[in-house]
Amino acid sequence: MREETDLSVLVKNSGEWLRGTGPESDIVISSRIRLARNLAGFPFIRKCSPEDREKIERQVRTRLENLPDWDEIPYVDIATLSEVDRQFLVERQLISREIADSEGSRAVAIDPSEQYSVMINEEDHLRIQVMHSGLDLVSAWEQIDRIDDAIEGEVLYAFHNKFGYLTACPTNVGTGLRVSVMLHLPGLVITQQIEKVFRSMQRINVTVRGLYGEGSQYTGDFYQVSNQVTLGHTEKELLEMVGQEVVPRIIDYERKAREFLIDKGQQDLHDDVSRALGILSTARKISSEETMHYLSKVRMGVNLGLIDDVQLATINKLFIHTQPAHLQKLHGRVLTTSDRNVERASYLQRHLCGPSGRADELN
């Protein structure tokens, strides 16, 4: 593995999962699977001494280096990163907020295409994560299963004949599997059906989280659906529950809501979407929250064919690239909140206006 703490390569790219392609990508942003694993010979993180943490980190890194094809995987020592760099990796969803904020020896190996990452010393010794664009749980599972097998060839996992993979928190024990699908549901939000839809699914063992802005005025309209239980079901059953039972039903509701909106008030909707694009492309300063709110409308407009010269991939990238740490990395220095608001507005303008702006590629 390459020793790589210069994240500048990642800054300019954007991960595979942001391509805006894959099944149902008008509604499903990404499919993410993570596995929690622990080594048999060490206590869980809470009871690890600083020396234990270092040994785990070193042992896992050395063992990963033995894997074929892993010599080109950038390996990032999180403890030595600046605050902005850690935040950057969190915004990019390559590491968790928890591992960014914790203390002591910790690291992450990042696949250059950003389809997978392996965190060392998070809440568990190992957190393997795979992320694909669109609704793509089956191939995401096949990939993470292979990675898990390869790592298991190198280290001895803490495993219990009855309870399965042992994890620091009993909410993860068994499969250690969390399947999460990120959905963009502006239609259900505008038609005020979102709570009804999720309430109708309450019996099903899934967790839904949404992000609302102030007074529901600023909203990114993103919702994440994940499995709640990890013990007593096979991985396949959990994948099917989220990917074949729950998510397709929500997608169906969202499509119906969008059709309804188009039939009902084509002009209103078109006006709303165009104004959103107008604000994003002309504002001189803009907060991250407001940006989310308008980008969400523009994204729906693109999907409904109301805006035809902006690419879905561009919108997806803008959601990430206008976050605080990304702006600072792209700008090359630390910025205050108000400087960021100015920089964000100018970044949006550059990518949404002008002859090259509405092209598919960001630079």
Add this chain to the structure above:
Amino acid sequence: MKCQYCDKPATFHITELTEPDGPQVLHLCEQHARNVLQKGEPTPVSSVAGALAKQLQLGQTKEELRKLDQKECPVCGITFFEFRNSGRLGCPLDYDFFEADLKPLLLNIHDSLEHTGKRPTRAAATADSQADLIRLRKEMEAAVDREEYEKASELRDQINAIQGEPKRRGNA
């Protein structure tokens, strides 16, 4: 409106749609909203705490609970009290050592006590051997510190015997 966890204004209002009594709204500042959202999964401590509260309401008397709280894992030293407060266990042996106490909790969270999914091809199959591994590794480190290298290499052999050699693929 103020953030539920600090004095900053609450600019994010996150609706948890999984609560049995209908949606529950969290009012949070940007920082705390990030913490909640970017974990991307149910906050384990609150679900463990909830399940534990239910279990403890039903089962234990005060005296029994006081005793249970003092119970301490011989390998990692975590007490049930510490687990109850943090929601995190201390080592693999805890699943056996606290098995009777964890069962109602696991049933509460997962509605099951039996793993039916993937199994590793190579595992220290018992919790005891996993506990042995932790103990032996500690002893070995102590032996190295005391410069008792012969003892240390004996211990290393024992560890390797439990652990087995990692499989080598490609590069032997």
